[in-house]
Amino acid sequence: MTRWLDEDEQELWRAYLWSSRLLFEALDRQLQRDAGLPHAYYMILSALSEAPGRELTMTELAGTVRGSASRLSHAVARLEESGWVARERLAGDRRTTVARLTAEGLAVVVAAAPGHVETVRRLLFDPLGEGQAEELRSAFRAVLGRLDPEAGSPAARWSGRAGAAVGSGDLDGDQDGQDRAGGHGGEG
Amino acid sequence: MTRWLDEDEQELWRAYLWSSRLLFEALDRQLQRDAGLPHAYYMILSALSEAPGRELTMTELAGTVRGSASRLSHAVARLEESGWVARERLAGDRRTTVARLTAEGLAVVVAAAPGHVETVRRLLFDPLGEGQAEELRSAFRAVLGRLDPEAGSPAARWSGRAGAAVGSGDLDGDQDGQDRAGGHGGEG
DNA sequence: ACCCAAAACTTGAACTCTCAACCAACCCGC
DNA sequence: GCGGGTTGGTTGAGAGTTCAAGTTTTGGGT
Numbered sequence: 001m002t003r004w005l006d007e008d009e010q011e012l013w014r015a016y017l018w019s020s021r022l023l024f025e026a027l028d029r030q031l032q033r034d035a036g037l038p039h040a041y042y043m044i045l046s047a048l049s050e051a052p053g054r055e056l057t058m059t060e061l062a063g064t065v066r067g068s069a070s071r072l073s074h075a076v077a078r079l080e081e082s083g084w085v086a087r088e089r090l091a092g093d094r095r096t097t098v099a100r101l102t103a104e105g106l107a108v109v110v111a112a113a114p115g116h117v118e119t120v121r122r123l124l125f126d127p128l129g130e131g132q133a134e135e136l137r138s139a140f141r142a143v144l145g146r147l148d149p150e151a152g153s154p155a156a157r158w159s160g161r162a163g164a165a166v167g168s169g170d171l172d173g174d175q176d177g178q179d180r181a182g183g184h185g186g187e188g
Numbered sequence: 189m190t191r192w193l194d195e196d197e198q199e200l201w202r203a204y205l206w207s208s209r210l211l212f213e214a215l216d217r218q219l220q221r222d223a224g225l226p227h228a229y230y231m232i233l234s235a236l237s238e239a240p241g242r243e244l245t246m247t248e249l250a251g252t253v254r255g256s257a258s259r260l261s262h263a264v265a266r267l268e269e270s271g272w273v274a275r276e277r278l279a280g281d282r283r284t285t286v287a288r289l290t291a292e293g294l295a296v297v298v299a300a301a302p303g304h305v306e307t308v309r310r311l312l313f314d315p316l317g318e319g320q321a322e323e324l325r326s327a328f329r330a331v332l333g334r335l336d337p338e339a340g341s342p343a344a345r346w347s348g349r350a351g352a353a354v355g356s357g358d359l360d361g362d363q364d365g366q367d368r369a370g371g372h373g374g375e376g
Numbered sequence: 377a378c379c380c381a382a383a384a385c386t387t388g389a390a391c392t393c394t395c396a397a398c399c400a401a402c403c404c405g406c
Numbered sequence: 407g408c409g410g411g412t413t414g415g416t417t418g419a420g421a422g423t424t425c426a427a428g429t430t431t432t433g434g435g436t
Binding site: 117138 | 201327
Binding site: 216217283 | 384
């Protein structure tokens with residue numbers, strides 16, 4: 001028989017569901033208002049801004065933001081219309097499309113990043129007490145390990161140096177080529 | 189100046205984002221495949237199944253599943269087309285619409301609940317180690333408190349006794365009328 | 377009685393995402 | 407040097423969500 005959720009498990013599940021829904025909605029609204037794009041699109045621009053040369057193939061981009069090829073294709077098409085990303089075929093393997101952040105696109109990320117990070121901090125990190133962030137981190141690392149077979153292991157993901165990144169003046173000194181956390185603050 | 193996320197904070201933020209995306213996608217796929225509806229719609233049916241008389245007004249429903257009025261209206265319209273929910277005007281205040289779960293709708297929840305709960309358990313709870321669920325719960329309680337002004341305080345939300353609930357034979361013995369956790373297993 | 381704001385939904389259009397089908401370029405083995 | 411699978415992306419249709427703008431009903435004031 002099914003093992004139902006006990007009372008504590010239900011409270012966690014619902015708190016998680018609602019928190020996540022409300023948080024992601026708040027983020028979408030904030031970014032839509034301040035930058036004219038949804039969070040998923042912001043993540044694409046942000047990923048490109050952190051990539052070496054500010055460009056990635058569609059497949060790399062899909063891996064980076066954990067989205068389907070189809071989603072990326074639609075999204076990048078829209079971002080291209082807005083003039084924030086340019087696409088071109090890769091010489092050498094002409095199946096491959098390279099998406100490159102334009103100057104206008106970079107300006108959008110740079111302008112949007114502070115408000116975005118502040119929103120994340122205010123809604124997610126600030127309410128957490130001493131040590132809770134630590135706990136959350138290890139918990140989600142475990143959950144992600146289950147959900148994403150290739151998470152945790154593959155080196156060189158989000159690894160490009162922070163040189164190309166947004167808000168570089170405020171970087172957190174990640175100079176080594178570790179297999180995670182390339183970053184600055186414009187990521188999510 | 190903006191206070192950017194440090195390395196640990198970024199790792200948490202990304203693990204949380206990706207876990208949540210992958211988890212919700214997995215849930216949507218499982219429910220779509222097994223029951224022919226997305227998770228948001230399942231939550232509506234589930235909420236109704238737990239409500240006294242298996243009916244709620246649109247506003248109550250919106251509060252219960254944390255969705256906008258517009259979303260609920262579209263969703264319930266679709267569920268009504270499918271024959272799983274019936275709508276009618278409330279005598280006494282004819283602005284108000286009452287949504288009631290039909291027998292067919294109840295059958296859908298009953299059939300879908302076990303697979304759904306098992307998926308949640310497998311993807312979310314199983315990977316968590318000793319005590320991590322506790323930690324997560326208190327962390328999200330804090331976050332939800334920030335995001336939802338009226339969370340935590342108002343009694344009588346999701347409070348209907350479990351009598352009307354799904355999978356009643358497998359209930360977790362919640363006989364009292366506490367202000368949370370009405371339940372069985374068909375909630376999320 | 378009457379007017380006006382608020383409450384409770386509903387509707388339509390725009391947008392994003394998913395799913396399935398598709399196309400083009402590459403690679404491999406014979 | 408050519409079929410046949412694989413890889414990398416795109417496309418179109420369908421479904422769900424959001425946002426802004428309705429509609430109807432109610433509750434007050436005066």
